[in-house]
Amino acid sequence: MIFVQTNQLKPGMIVGQSVMNDVAVVPLLLADQKLTIRNIRRLRELNVPGVYIKTKYSEDIIAQGFVDPILKHKITSDLKNVCRNFVSKSAITSSMANTLIEVSSSLMDHILSKDEYVLNMVEIKTFDNYTYSHCINVASLATLIGIQLGYSRVSLQELTSAGLMHDFGKLDVPIGIINKPSSLTTEEFSIVKRHPTYAINKLKTSMKISLTVLDGIASHHEKYDGSGYPNGLVGANIPLCGRILAVADVYDALTTARSYRPAWQTKDTLDFMASNSGTHFDPDILNAFFKTISVYPVGTMVKLTDDSIALVIKNTPGCMLDPVIRILSSKKLSNGTEFDLAKVENLHIVKSIDADSEIPMEIFD
Incomplete structure (x- = not known):
C-alpha cells in the first residue's frame, strides 16, 4: 500500500486500509473500497491527511496503525465518559480514577506486546475527535520514550497515565478559545496557559494518581530553556515526566491537521524539533524519541x-x-x-x- 495525501486522491483509487472514525464504530472507508468524489470530499472536511491506496507496486506493504483500532475505540469511549464527568465535578472520583488506571494499563500492555517499539507507519487521524486521539497518541509516544530510557513497568504506566490525562485541564477552557481558527488574544492565551493547573486541581484529590503523574501534567508545557509555562522551570528542574510529555505533545500536535493548518510531514516535524533541542526540549529525551520514529515511514x-x-x-x-x-x-x-x-x-x-x-x-x- 502507498500513503497518498488527501488532495492527491482520485476517484477510482482502491483503499488499502480501512480509515477509522474514532467517534463511531463504522469506518469512514473500508479496505478494498473504490474512492468516489463524495468520499474524497468527506476526507477533506475532516482534515484526514491521507489514505493508504493499493497499487501493483505495493501489494506486499501492509499498513498497521500503532494502536489497534478496536482498543483505540474502547479507550476513546472510556476517556469520553471520564471527561464528561470531569467537567461537571470539582474533583475526580474514585471510579473515574480506576477507569483511567485500567485504560492506561491496557494501552501500556498493548505497546509492550509489539515486536518493535518504533512508529513505522503514517498515523491516519480524523479531525472530529482530536482531543481524545491526541491524548492516546501522546500517551503512546511517551510510553515509547520511556521504553527507550529503560523504564520499569510501574514508571511506564505512570507515563501512559500522564499522557492520557495531560490535556484534561483544557476541558475547563471555553470551547470557543480551544477551537479558535485565528491567533489567540493575550487574554485568551493566558486562559489556555492555566489548563495544567485546572487539571491538577481536580486530579490531586485522588490518592490513586501518583505525584509523578501530577508533576508531569503540571509541567508538560515547560521548556528546557525556561521560557515555558506555568512556572518557567529550567532544565532538570522540570520533572522528567513533563520533559517526556513535552516531546510527545509537540510531535503529535504538529503531525495532526487542525482547522487553521494542515498536518506537518514527519521529516519536517523532526527537523523542527531537532532545531529546538536544548531550548524547547531536553536533548537526551529528544534523542531517545528520535529512536522511536521513522523519518520516512x-x-x-x-x-x-x-x-x-x-x-x-x-x-x-x-x-x-x-x-x-x-x-x-x-x-x-x-x-x-x-x-x-x-x-x-x-x-x-x-x-x-x-x-x-x-x-x-x-x-x-
Missing part, C-alpha cells in the same frame, strides 16, 4: 536525488535517513527495482512527496 513516497519517485518499504535501525526503497517512476531506473539506500552511493532521499508534489498517476493503474 513505510508506505510513504519519496523523491530521490536523480528525480526518481520511490516507495519506502523498510526502515533499518541506525539508518533512518536511508531506508530500503522501491522505484515507482524513474527515467533511469526500472520500476519495481529495490535499493537499500544505506548501501548505495550517490542516491539519497531529497524529500517526502508532499501535498503540492506531482505524483505519477500511472502507478495507480
Whole structure:
C-alpha cells in the first residue's frame, strides 16, 4: 500500500486500509473500497491527511496503525465518559480514577506486546475527535520514550497515565478559545496557559494518581530553556515526566491537521524539533524519541536525488535517513527495482512527496 495525501486522491483509487472514525464504530472507508468524489470530499472536511491506496507496486506493504483500532475505540469511549464527568465535578472520583488506571494499563500492555517499539507507519487521524486521539497518541509516544530510557513497568504506566490525562485541564477552557481558527488574544492565551493547573486541581484529590503523574501534567508545557509555562522551570528542574510529555505533545500536535493548518510531514516535524533541542526540549529525551520514529515511514513516497519517485518499504535501525526503497517512476531506473539506500552511493532521499508534489498517476493503474 502507498500513503497518498488527501488532495492527491482520485476517484477510482482502491483503499488499502480501512480509515477509522474514532467517534463511531463504522469506518469512514473500508479496505478494498473504490474512492468516489463524495468520499474524497468527506476526507477533506475532516482534515484526514491521507489514505493508504493499493497499487501493483505495493501489494506486499501492509499498513498497521500503532494502536489497534478496536482498543483505540474502547479507550476513546472510556476517556469520553471520564471527561464528561470531569467537567461537571470539582474533583475526580474514585471510579473515574480506576477507569483511567485500567485504560492506561491496557494501552501500556498493548505497546509492550509489539515486536518493535518504533512508529513505522503514517498515523491516519480524523479531525472530529482530536482531543481524545491526541491524548492516546501522546500517551503512546511517551510510553515509547520511556521504553527507550529503560523504564520499569510501574514508571511506564505512570507515563501512559500522564499522557492520557495531560490535556484534561483544557476541558475547563471555553470551547470557543480551544477551537479558535485565528491567533489567540493575550487574554485568551493566558486562559489556555492555566489548563495544567485546572487539571491538577481536580486530579490531586485522588490518592490513586501518583505525584509523578501530577508533576508531569503540571509541567508538560515547560521548556528546557525556561521560557515555558506555568512556572518557567529550567532544565532538570522540570520533572522528567513533563520533559517526556513535552516531546510527545509537540510531535503529535504538529503531525495532526487542525482547522487553521494542515498536518506537518514527519521529516519536517523532526527537523523542527531537532532545531529546538536544548531550548524547547531536553536533548537526551529528544534523542531517545528520535529512536522511536521513522523519518520516512513505510508506505510513504519519496523523491530521490536523480528525480526518481520511490516507495519506502523498510526502515533499518541506525539508518533512518536511508531506508530500503522501491522505484515507482524513474527515467533511469526500472520500476519495481529495490535499493537499500544505506548501501548505495550517490542516491539519497531529497524529500517526502508532499501535498503540492506531482505524483505519477500511472502507478495507480
